Amino acid sequence: MASTPTSHLICIVSAVVLLIATTTSAHNVTAILEGFPEYSDFNHYLSVTKLADDINSHQTVTVLALTNPEMSSLTKHPLSVIKKVLSLHILLDYYDPKKLHQISDGTTLTTTLYQTTGNAPGNLGFVNITDVKGGKVCFGSAAPGSKLDSTYTKPIKQIPYNFSILEISQPIIAPGILTAPAPTASDVDIIAVLNKAGCKTFAGLLSSSGVLKTYLSAMKDGLTIFAPNDEAFKAVGVPDLTTLSNAELVSLLEYHAVPDYSPFGSLKLAQHPISTLATNGAGKYDFSVKTAGDSVTLNTGVDESRVASTVVDATPLVIFTVDSLLLPSEIFGTAPSPAPAGEAPSPTPNVSPSPSPEADAPSPVEVPAESPSDAADTQSDNGAGNVKATALLTLTLLTLSVILS
Numbered sequence: 001m002a003s004t005p006t007s008h009l010i011c012i013v014s015a016v017v018l019l020i021a022t023t024t025s026a027h028n029v030t031a032i033l034e035g036f037p038e039y040s041d042f043n044h045y046l047s048v049t050k051l052a053d054d055i056n057s058h059q060t061v062t063v064l065a066l067t068n069p070e071m072s073s074l075t076k077h078p079l080s081v082i083k084k085v086l087s088l089h090i091l092l093d094y095y096d097p098k099k100l101h102q103i104s105d106g107t108t109l110t111t112t113l114y115q116t117t118g119n120a121p122g123n124l125g126f127v128n129i130t131d132v133k134g135g136k137v138c139f140g141s142a143a144p145g146s147k148l149d150s151t152y153t154k155p156i157k158q159i160p161y162n163f164s165i166l167e168i169s170q171p172i173i174a175p176g177i178l179t180a181p182a183p184t185a186s187d188v189d190i191i192a193v194l195n196k197a198g199c200k201t202f203a204g205l206l207s208s209s210g211v212l213k214t215y216l217s218a219m220k221d222g223l224t225i226f227a228p229n230d231e232a233f234k235a236v237g238v239p240d241l242t243t244l245s246n247a248e249l250v251s252l253l254e255y256h257a258v259p260d261y262s263p264f265g266s267l268k269l270a271q272h273p274i275s276t277l278a279t280n281g282a283g284k285y286d287f288s289v290k291t292a293g294d295s296v297t298l299n300t301g302v303d304e305s306r307v308a309s310t311v312v313d314a315t316p317l318v319i320f321t322v323d324s325l326l327l328p329s330e331i332f333g334t335a336p337s338p339a340p341a342g343e344a345p346s347p348t349p350n351v352s353p354s355p356s357p358e359a360d361a362p363s364p365v366e367v368p369a370e371s372p373s374d375a376a377d378t379q380s381d382n383g384a385g386n387v388k389a390t391a392l393l394t395l396t397l398l399t400l401s402v403i404l405s
């Protein structure tokens with residue numbers, strides 16, 4: 001099956017679609033701000049909170065930048081608080097100096113990235129922009145009782161009409177944002193959070209297997225957990241986990257966490273296979289990420305799982321729920337004798353995550369039956385959710401004809 005021209009064609013097409021779809025980010029806020037040392041602290045915190053990835057994954061965005069002296073009042077707070085405050089400085093609309101001075105009726109509320117986190121009740125996630133007498137433009141939280149005490153000072157970079165960086169005089173602080181209990185990673189009780197999020201089975205396995213300890217010790221350097229919900233364990237076709245050896249169960253659970261802080265915006269931009277806590281060699285126990293619009297799917301080579309929701313984002317810990325168990329090919333692949341983790345070298349993963357079209361060709365391993373229809377799904381998903389799908393497809397076909405000629 002793997003060797004039929006049609007399945008190769010589909011593999012190549014989907015690889016190229018993925019490649020193009022994940023590299024269309026038009027702006028790189030980190031690279032732009034690197035040219036301006038006066039915002040180096042602001043830039044640094046955009047990177048460590050991964051807000052830079054969020055900014056880069058939004059087509060239309062305005063960043064309200066703070067100079068290093070203005071950042072100093074924020075940096076004494078926990079990272080999770082800094083992330084909340086900075087996400088209020090990322091407007092999901094395009095404002096250049098001209099547009100700032102031409103706001104209709106002189107005042108407007110604009111949505112920020114903070115609003116999209118789901119943790120901003122009322123108007124907390126909006127920023128009020130108001131033109132005042134003398135041509136001054138003021139910014140403040142849209143929450144009642146807030147002061148408009150930050151002002152526009154100068155333009156930094158504009159890419160009309162999608163991307164803009166403006167300097168403002170001081171941080172925009174929403175009421176309570178500095179003091180509201182923002183869980184820091186070490187405060188988060190992973191088991192309690194998972195139980196509450198409908199992931200009791202997964203939580204139970206983490207505790208009973210002892211893998212929770214591995215999670216906790218990895219957490220300080222960044223940890224992203226993909227927790228299957230309870231339904232996922234009951235789904236049709238889920239392998240019987242009681243037949244796994246201890247070592248396999250440990251690897252399976254470690255496979256559900258990534259030793260890096262990777263919130264949703266970063267996950268969406270992932271261009272390479274992602275290593276997990278179970279990874280014990282190059283290309284082992286990793287999975288690839290497929291993005292279609294706002295939907296992110298993880299592909300293990302054996303199955304696919306949709307990222308359902310963010311349960312906790314407490315820099316540097318993030319916990320997602322996923323719709324299905326992530327089944328690593330090292331345990332559940334079509335290998336003749338599945339070896340426990342750490343023993344005999346594992347066979348090549350079934351589906352090569354490499355974007356190189358040649359990579360599939362020499363592989364002796366059969367591509368699972370679902371692959372071609374998955375590839376077809378990808379394209380129709382793109383077609384439904386992405387206005388640029390047609391353009392992408394055209395590009396793909398062009399690329400394809402070049403490859404094949």
Ligand SMILES: *[C@@H]1O[C@H](CO)[C@@H](O)[C@H](O)[C@H]1NC(C)=O
Pocket residue numbers: 025028029030031034056
């Ligand atoms: C953005 O720029 C930074 C600094 O130049 C670089 O390290 C990073 O890889 C770039 N990100 C992307 C997605 O190109």
Ligand SMILES: *[C@@H]1O[C@H](CO)[C@@H](O)[C@H](O)[C@H]1NC(C)=O
Pocket residue numbers: 107108109128129130148
């Ligand atoms: C923005 O804030 C000012 C001052 O509090 C207020 O008068 C104005 O109505 C607000 N703008 C909007 C659109 O709510």
Ligand SMILES: *[C@@H]1O[C@H](CO)[C@@H](O)[C@H](O)[C@H]1NC(C)=O
Pocket residue numbers: 026059060159160161162
């Ligand atoms: C700006 O965004 C629009 C869609 O909102 C897109 O079609 C266009 O290519 C973008 N332009 C640039 C320069 O990124």
